[in-house]
Amino acid sequence: MKATATGLLVLVALVYVLAKYAQHAWGAGGWAGYVAAAAEAGMVGALADWFAVTALFRRPLGLPIPHTAIIPTKKDQLGISLGEFVGENFLSADVVKARLHSLGIGGRLGAWLAEPAHAERVTAELATALRGALTVLRDADVQAVVGEAVTRRAETAEIAPGIGKTLERVVADGGHHRAVDLVCAKAHDWLVTHGESVMDAVQGGAPGWTPRFVDRKIGDRVYKELLRFVTEMRDMPEHPARGAVDRFLTDFAADLQSDTETRARVERLKSELLARGEVQDVIASAWTAIRSMIISAAEDEQSELRLRVRSSLMSLGARLATDGRLQDKVEGWIEGAVVYVVANYRTEITSLITDTVAGWDAEHTTRKIEAHIGRDLQFIRINGTVVGALAGLLIYTVSHAFGA
Template sequence: MDRMDAGSKARPGDGLSAGDLARLVALRRMKTVAAGLLVFVAVAYALATWAEHSGAGAWAGYVAAAAEAGMVGALADWFAVTALFRRPLGLPIPHTAIIPTRKDQLGESLGDFVGENFLAEDVVRARLQAIGLARRLGGWLAKPENADRVTAELATGVRGGLTVLRDADVQAVIGEAITRRADAIEISPGLGRVLERIVTDGGHHRAVDLLCAQAHDWLVKHRDSVLAAVEDGAPGWTPRFVDRRVGDRVYRELLRFAAEMRDSPDHPARGALDRFLTDFARQLQEDPETRARVERLKGDLLHRPEIQELIASAWGTVRAMILAAAEDERSALRLRARTAILTLGARLSRDERLRAKLDGWVTEATIHVVSGYRKEITALITDTVSSWDARTTSRKIELHIGRDLQFIRLNGTVIGALAGLAIHTATRLLGG
């Protein structure tokens, strides 16, 4: 009987995977066994019938009846199994070749079955609660070798992500984000508060000390420049020697003033500077005109090409730092990531509240995805089956369940034979 189906069976190399080829071999082996049993009972029936007609005795009738019923059972089950995948003997018998002709309906039914029985909210919730994901994850992450593995995988992912990203695109996004954020935030009040706090705490004194020292050193090194500036600013009718004496006096006064400011923390000019900074800090926070001027200055600076280039170039520096840290197993970044993973694993192992919270998040997220996308998930099954042609569908299903279906043929032969034997025995006992 199986020889009749040879033309529709899958053949090695016909787009089959290694697993499909192994299933094909097992299927053909079982078909051979089932067909061999049918041939056996057919031969037994022929010999028993001949022996009965030859006067061999009553036993021949029992054997013939059992063999005859076994043939009927084998043929009936062969028809039933074959009708699932193709038309028996190629005849257009109604309700045969069920899988090829009804594959779309079967795909829809399979999708509905999965959706109702595997993607139901209560099923998913019960399964996730039984798994104890947080406890298992904590125990796994708490092992150093697993933490090393996760750290290495994260580093690989970071390197891969940074390699895929185009620097120009990232720089443009960063520049736009920083500029937009800076434009949206008024910096004047914040600067005023910072300046007020610095002046109150005396944090600006070092800067003033440095400025005074630099001013004094500059005057010492550039005496001629100061004298020339004074002489150039003098009226044209004054004698030159007078201009030089005035310039020298101005220079000595400036040098003395710079030295006194440098060496005297209580110099009146320093106090005046403190009062100026205090007033300026208050204006930055309260004076609308000052705040508006600071905002205009901020906008002018932000939109200068040099500032935009500086903002964009920061990505290159950050990218190089991250790549170097990701590639170095002993870098601070990877060591901290490993420590964080181990710490997380230890906390999950001992903190029941944290585990419950994580399990709740995972459960709710999974249920949200399942509930919101159940149709899309089941549509994957339906659409996949629908996209197969009839022959492919029949072949795939037969390769997966066909071997087990052959046991139906074997059982049909055996059960048929036993039923035939029982009927023949009962007939003889009743005097038939």
């Protein structure tokens, strides 16, 4: 296009020379004056527009003429002006809010999410993001945070009243009876299996001056009484000892809720347990188990977690597509969030334009812009040549018409 525009300039210059030559050397008629005038004005128009177009990108003929090479010298100012223009006309709160409101995001989002394929896609993306987040997190850091949070929460919360209420309900419902049955059965089995050990223990505690057969007889008697007692307690739901256990548990549940000393002892026991390294290791290791479980569920397309998320998204989409109030609420959230970002971070957003333009090399920027719009600018030169020639011809004609 540069060659075309320059060629047209050379053409009108050649026409001008030939017309003048024909007028003076050959004595050509009046037509030569008209052609020369048109060609002369065409050269003026072509040169003027060449200067204007060239002055945008560089200094014409390398001369330091003021207000030339506008793009390379005013690059940073252009970037600032462009950033301000975008900020004022595209990132204003009213413009953004009106545009978002006209889009009807709530209904569109609902209809989109209601499609199974789209819900599955969102679920897959969420699963990928979740796996990525869990992979980036350092286990040691998370374990420390989890351990500290659980420990602090356990230390600040008094557990005795809660335990007391739970125990009270269990005893009232008879839920502890199975535990008592199990203890009695295990005690009976142990006594049957370790009868000799019980008798030896009784004999070992007897005075040294008593005869051996007396110790043996006492031990045998104690063992049989223990076995009888445990057997009766195991087989008789109404055994007095069971009633004593019930009363003990009932009183203990009440003490846990109202007795200051009992509650304080439970709190001290809780603190001692939390301070033990084994307990802290168990608390910290819970994160590893939870992390493994979550990653496994996120990777399995048929896991309960992904199925529930997918179903919830589809349900949300179906409701959002038909519920006008929910649509308004969601759109209000989105508009509020975007307007907040625009209002508070507009300068940071527009600085992306100004900083990017400022970071460009002036010569590289000039070539880039010229490559994109230069072809159209060359038409200005062409049009200037044609319009200049027509204007010159018109002026020459008018002048001769009035006898000038």
